[in-house]
Amino acid sequence: MAEAVIFHYRDADNLLTRLNPNAKLLALLSYSIVVSSAPSAVVLPLALLPLLTALAVHLPWRGYLRESLFFIVIAVAMGMTAILSGDDGLEAAASSVSFLSMVLSSILLTDSTMPDELSRSLGAALSHVIGRLGYSLASALEITLSMIPLIIDGSISMYESYRARGASFSSHPLRLLCQLSVSMLSSILDKAEMYIDALYSRGYDASKRRASAPYRMRDWLVIAISIAVPIMALIHPYLR
Amino acid sequence: MERRQITVFVLVALFAALIAAGAFIRIPFIPVPITLQTLFALLSAAVLPPLMSLSSVIVYLVLGGIGLPIFTSGGGLAAMIGPTGGYLIGMIPASIGGSLVMKAFGSRMRLASLLSAIVSTLLIYLVGLPWLSAQMELPLPATLAAGLLPFLPGDVLKIIVASAVVPVIRPRVSEMLERE
Numbered sequence: 335m336a337e338a339v340i341f342h343y344r345d346a347d348n349l350l351t352r353l354n355p356n357a358k359l360l361a362l363l364s365y366s367i368v369v370s371s372a373p374s375a376v377v378l379p380l381a382l383l384p385l386l387t388a389l390a391v392h393l394p395w396r397g398y399l400r401e402s403l404f405f406i407v408i409a410v411a412m413g414m415t416a417i418l419s420g421d422d423g424l425e426a427a428a429s430s431v432s433f434l435s436m437v438l439s440s441i442l443l444t445d446s447t448m449p450d451e452l453s454r455s456l457g458a459a460l461s462h463v464i465g466r467l468g469y470s471l472a473s474a475l476e477i478t479l480s481m482i483p484l485i486i487d488g489s490i491s492m493y494e495s496y497r498a499r500g501a502s503f504s505s506h507p508l509r510l511l512c513q514l515s516v517s518m519l520s521s522i523l524d525k526a527e528m529y530i531d532a533l534y535s536r537g538y539d540a541s542k543r544r545a546s547a548p549y550r551m552r553d554w555l556v557i558a559i560s561i562a563v564p565i566m567a568l569i570h571p572y573l574r
Numbered sequence: 575m576e577r578r579q580i581t582v583f584v585l586v587a588l589f590a591a592l593i594a595a596g597a598f599i600r601i602p603f604i605p606v607p608i609t610l611q612t613l614f615a616l617l618s619a620a621v622l623p624p625l626m627s628l629s630s631v632i633v634y635l636v637l638g639g640i641g642l643p644i645f646t647s648g649g650g651l652a653a654m655i656g657p658t659g660g661y662l663i664g665m666i667p668a669s670i671g672g673s674l675v676m677k678a679f680g681s682r683m684r685l686a687s688l689l690s691a692i693v694s695t696l697l698i699y700l701v702g703l704p705w706l707s708a709q710m711e712l713p714l715p716a717t718l719a720a721g722l723l724p725f726l727p728g729d730v731l732k733i734i735v736a737s738a739v740v741p742v743i744r745p746r747v748s749e750m751l752e753r754e
Binding site for chain 2: 359362366370401402404405415416418440443444447452470471474475479481482485508511512519520523526539540541
């Protein structure tokens with residue numbers, strides 16, 4: 335249950351879902367660089383790109399708006415502090431809009447990419463730079479991803495069992511938090527030992543090369559554009 | 575792979591997962607709810623050797639940085655480079671600083687746990703507050719009012735909890751790492 339709540343991947347049939355995870359990640363990084371460094375007048379048209387993409391893939395707005403409330407508040411605060419610091423309305427709006435555009439771009443990435451595939455692809459790409467350490471990083475990311483829902487589910491169960499016994503944060507927060515933390519960590523370390531035994535008995539090798547998503551022509555096109563655009567933005571006088 | 579290497583791997587991933595899971599566990603408190611993200615970051619620094627503690631924080635930041643919603647405010651680059659990103663980046667020096675304090679005072683477990691938690695918390699704020707101030711263009715009083723004061727009671731609670739929990743958990747983790 336925790337996994338469905340935490341990781342927002344939607345199995346949809348659209349171009350974004352079919353793109354290689356690394357191509358999407360590079361596009362996200364490229365877009366973030368361009369939108370955060372663009373002049374104010376250019377930010378607002380640039381913000382249309384993730385917005386139109388979100389509309390095209392039928393992003394479930396309601397759920398994401400609820401979850402992104404913190405970011406919206408931060409964006410408004412950024413705009414207000416910019417105005418109070420003497421920036422004009424356009425600059426203040428641009429700083430808020432560029433921040434929210436990056437948030438929306440990240441949402442598009444996680445909405446269209448399985449977390450396991452993303453970490454495996456990232457590891458494979460990094461292996462060209464840092465060798466087998468890239469695969470080790472990917473393995474660490476995958477193991478971490480698999481443990482997060484287990485920990486959350488375990489914590490919720492433990493907390494509910496404490497509450498069922500009459501424990502309450504309002505009466506003894508310190509004692510309850512200590513007891514919960516020790517119980518939770520002891521239980522998790524028990525599971526970790528079993529996990530270690532299982533991996534060792536199977537001859538697990540974290541730095542072993544693993545299969546990742548293939549690259550197609552459309553992925554190379556996205557990668558080329560993602561590399562070219564920030565370079566062009568750097569040298570083009572209007573975009574500086 | 576040797577068993578000890580697998581143990582190191584699993585413990586790094588485990589504490590990264592704990593920090594990530596902590597972002598989802600909210601406890602009602604005054605004046606703001608506490609999330610257990612920084613508590614597990616403090617525990618990671620106090621329980622693991624410095625390199626392992628640093629690795630678990632880096633794995634956590636990489637996962638959140640690539641877009642997974644495992645920061646308190648969500649996920650993605652925007653969260654890391656936005657006004658509250660300093661508190662995330664601050665976990666890097668906190669993981670090393672807290673772990674080195676444990677190494678220095680190792681024989682006096684309770685004192686070491688308390689000092690480690692305090693040092694880790696201070697290091698998070700030493701990065702987080704200037705970052706917040708620079709991003710939002712806030713003067714010092716406003717930065718402290720927005721970025722420190724509301725979280726202080728919760729952080730004090732976390733420091734006390736960490737100093738109580740570490741003497742129980744650290745020997746267990748050390749024993750796991752020493753086992754062949």
